Amino acid sequence: MSKYCILFADCIPVRGSRKSVISDLTRSKTYMIPNSLYDLIIQLSENPIDKVKGTIPESQYPVFEQYIKFLEDRELVFYTSHPERFPALKEQYEEPFEISNAIVRVDTSQGEALMETTLEQLEQLRCKHLQIILEQALSIVELEAIAAKITDYQFRSVELDVPYHESFTDESCMPILKNNRKIQNLVLYNAKEDRCVTQANFRTLEGMSNLFYITSGAQDLNCGQIHRNLFLSSMEFVMESKLKNNCLNRKVSVDSQGVIRNCPSMSESFGNITETSISEAIEKPGFKKLWDITKDKVNVCKDCEFRYVCTDCRAYVEDPADIHSKPLKCGYDPYKGEWSDWTSNPLKQKAIEFYGMQELVQVQETSTSQ
Amino acid sequence: MFGEKTSNVIIIFCQYTSATDGIEQVLHWLDHLQAPYLRVNCDKERLSLEYLDLANDQIVLRHNESTFDLADVSAVWYWRGGVSLAVPQYDPSSIVQEIFSEDFGREAVKNIGMEQRTIASYVFGKLFKKPHINDPYRTSVNKLQVLEIAQEIGLKVPKTYLLSSSKQIAELAGESSDYITKAAHEGIMTTIGRRFYNGLTANLADIESTLLNEKFHPSLVQQCIEKQYEIRSYCFMDEFYSMAIFSQNDDTTKTDFRAFTQDCPNRYVPYKLPKEIEEKLLRLIKRLGLNCGSFDLIYSAEDEYQFLEVNPVGQWMMTSVPCNYYLEKRTALWLKENTVQ
Numbered sequence: 053m054s055k056y057c058i059l060f061a062d063c064i065p066v067r068g069s070r071k072s073v074i075s076d077l078t079r080s081k082t083y084m085i086p087n088s089l090y091d092l093i094i095q096l097s098e099n100p101i102d103k104v105k106g107t108i109p110e111s112q113y114p115v116f117e118q119y120i121k122f123l124e125d126r127e128l129v130f131y132t133s134h135p136e137r138f139p140a141l142k143e144q145y146e147e148p149f150e151i152s153n154a155i156v157r158v159d160t161s162q163g164e165a166l167m168e169t170t171l172e173q174l175e176q177l178r179c180k181h182l183q184i185i186l187e188q189a190l191s192i193v194e195l196e197a198i199a200a201k202i203t204d205y206q207f208r209s210v211e212l213d214v215p216y217h218e219s220f221t222d223e224s225c226m227p228i229l230k231n232n233r234k235i236q237n238l239v240l241y242n243a244k245e246d247r248c249v250t251q252a253n254f255r256t257l258e259g260m261s262n263l264f265y266i267t268s269g270a271q272d273l274n275c276g277q278i279h280r281n282l283f284l285s286s287m288e289f290v291m292e293s294k295l296k297n298n299c300l301n302r303k304v305s306v307d308s309q310g311v312i313r314n315c316p317s318m319s320e321s322f323g324n325i326t327e328t329s330i331s332e333a334i335e336k337p338g339f340k341k342l343w344d345i346t347k348d349k350v351n352v353c354k355d356c357e358f359r360y361v362c363t364d365c366r367a368y369v370e371d372p373a374d375i376h377s378k379p380l381k382c383g384y385d386p387y388k389g390e391w392s393d394w395t396s397n398p399l400k401q402k403a404i405e406f407y408g409m410q411e412l413v414q415v416q417e418t419s420t421s422q
Numbered sequence: 423m424f425g426e427k428t429s430n431v432i433i434i435f436c437q438y439t440s441a442t443d444g445i446e447q448v449l450h451w452l453d454h455l456q457a458p459y460l461r462v463n464c465d466k467e468r469l470s471l472e473y474l475d476l477a478n479d480q481i482v483l484r485h486n487e488s489t490f491d492l493a494d495v496s497a498v499w500y501w502r503g504g505v506s507l508a509v510p511q512y513d514p515s516s517i518v519q520e521i522f523s524e525d526f527g528r529e530a531v532k533n534i535g536m537e538q539r540t541i542a543s544y545v546f547g548k549l550f551k552k553p554h555i556n557d558p559y560r561t562s563v564n565k566l567q568v569l570e571i572a573q574e575i576g577l578k579v580p581k582t583y584l585l586s587s588s589k590q591i592a593e594l595a596g597e598s599s600d601y602i603t604k605a606a607h608e609g610i611m612t613t614i615g616r617r618f619y620n621g622l623t624a625n626l627a628d629i630e631s632t633l634l635n636e637k638f639h640p641s642l643v644q645q646c647i648e649k650q651y652e653i654r655s656y657c658f659m660d661e662f663y664s665m666a667i668f669s670q671n672d673d674t675t676k677t678d679f680r681a682f683t684q685d686c687p688n689r690y691v692p693y694k695l696p697k698e699i700e701e702k703l704l705r706l707i708k709r710l711g712l713n714c715g716s717f718d719l720i721y722s723a724e725d726e727y728q729f730l731e732v733n734p735v736g737q738w739m740m741t742s743v744p745c746n747y748y749l750e751k752r753t754a755l756w757l758k759e760n761t762v763q
Contacts, residue, residue, distance in 0.1 A: 061745075062690070062691060062744065078687055127689070130668060130689075133725075136694070137693060137694050137695070137696070138666065139692045141691075141692060142747070144748055146751065148450040148455075148751070148754075287744070
């Protein structure tokens with residue numbers, strides 16, 4: 053019987069204008085590949101491997117073999133005589149909750165009542181991921197107390213951002229992560245250096261917790277994405293990206309004055325938590341208006357191979373008059389396949405294995421009928 | 423008459439569970455669907471009988487502070503834990519009046535227990551006539567019987583023996599195939615002190631023959647099937663949600679085993695069994711009187727489906743999550759609507 057060489061269903065190929073990627077959802081890896089390899093993968097999914105090979109000029113066999121070896125070595129493909137028994141993952145992303153992630157700013161000098169109200173409401177909404185930004189400097193003892201308090205709430209993961217102080221060292225901060233396993237990231241902003249210390253933590257999605265020292269300030273923390281490349285190549289993230297706006301969907305922000313917004317970088321307010329509950333605010337007209345803008349509906353992004361693994365932004369866009377325009381902070385041009393500023397490449401750490409492969413030329417169309 | 427009353431209620435029997443168990447997710451979905459449910463945590467709670475009127479077919483049960491009429495129960499989900507009615511705890515000596523002995527007190531307590539069991543089997547029998555998922559009285563099956571039925575139905579099963587002497591083992595070893603041994607019931611799984619013990623499947627070739635006594639307790643020995651991949655298939659209300667499991671490919675160049683397992687977890691992908699296999703599995707599940715179950719199969723190197731076993735109250739989250747099946751939502755919807763979405 054003829055053998056097919058097909059991608060595992062948890063490896064999602066995405067074609068861009070000039071280049072393509074394969075997102076390995078189980079192993080959290082993103083492989084950049086030439087478009088000709090993408091096209092080959094599609095052909096292989098529909099035709100036996102021998103038939104596909106038969107359509108390729110003999111001079112191209114070495115490239116063909118190299119492609120197959122690339123896929124085999126990374127365990128992205130398997131062989132079967134029954135491709136019909138291996139359906140694709142169903143594109144579905146649903147949650148029984150209105151809110152799944154929140155960004156909360158806290159001014160501790162005004163007391164903790166506002167924070168408590170906010171966290172209680174978020175807990176009731178069963179919000180899973182919380183980013184909490186403390187605006188005021190505090191001592192290590194105060195930090196310990198606040199970390200313990202946050203841990204008492206039913207969040208699945210927490211990122212805690214605090215202004216750096218000289219007394220904050222690996223020795224003083226790592227125990228906080230150890231004692232409060234719900235805290236996945238402890239971020240010290242306004243630090244003198246950019247570095248990260250990690251320790252194993254089976255409770256978090258990544259299996260570790262991180263202590264970040266970052267030189268940037270509190271303003272830059274408004275974007276949850278800075279250290280949130282964590283969900284990049286995961287089932288949850290890719291499915292949400294295909295069906296919803298992967299940044300704003302089920303997000304809420306409450307600033308240190310209690311103002312409720314969809315995202316902290318947006319100006320539109322939906323009330324103050326002292327008068328309006330979060331569940332009332334999110335039902336107000338307009339709160340969810342951007343949630344259905346998927347990457348496939350955003351100009352430029354829709355032609356980009358990274359569209360399902362890259363966090364969107366609707367607060368800062370290239371053309372503020374056009375809500376479907378490209379995120380301002382992106383430095384990638386999918387039509388050239390180039391980064392204008394490599395350091396700003398958010399995928400730098402995660403997108404690996406640019407194979408530098410020679411392109412397969414002249415892949416002829418094969419018939420898809422059996 | 424009976425205090426706070428709930429109607430059109432879903433009853434769920436469960437134990438304290440971990441987040442991966444799926445029950446929390448189902449409950450969240452029920453909340454979201456605004457379907458009222460009553461969760462009986464079998465670790466520390468029991469339902470108790472408040473009132474029964476046979477002529478009018480009325481049964482009123484109590485759960486903590488609330489009571490409900492059996493007629494108002496719309497669906498039942500059994501998910502782990504012992505199901506019984508609350509038995510009032512009597513101290514034998516408290517029953518002892520002047521004229522009765524303490525021995526009589528003990529007999530009386532035993533008798534009350536039997537009373538309760540009679541009542542419980544009737545009440546739960548009625549309860550589980552409602553649309554239900556799983557059955558507390560069928561949580562375990564006899565593996566040997568299951569293999570026999572599977573064989574009868576026409577499923578392929580690995581050659582299976584119960585051996586009780588080293589001579590029998592030696593005879594088998596003369597054949598060409600590999601053999602494994604595993605529990606006929608369930609592997610031991612227990613924590614003693616700080617150690618966790620988990621009885622797994624072992625290859626017969628790995629067992630030192632010198633360690634074997636001449637005679638031993640009958641042990642299940644099964645032909646080892648060379649596999650292309652394993653299949654885990656959860657059958658829910660006659661629908662199959664299957665998953666193929668590809669173990670890590672052998673790669674001798676990888677020397678750091680830890681890095682290997684961390685970077686290269688198994689592949690769990692959606693799978694569609696051939697209709698013919700699904701039909702046979704369905705017949706098997708019906709013969710066993712189950713309405714749900716989780717099947718383990720192997721797709722062999724010879725391109726054959728080999729049936730291994732079925733778990734009546736099978737774990738389904740491990741299939742639902744990697745295959746994006748949303749079984750937690752389907753379960754909740756079924757409990758609410760009693761139909762498969």
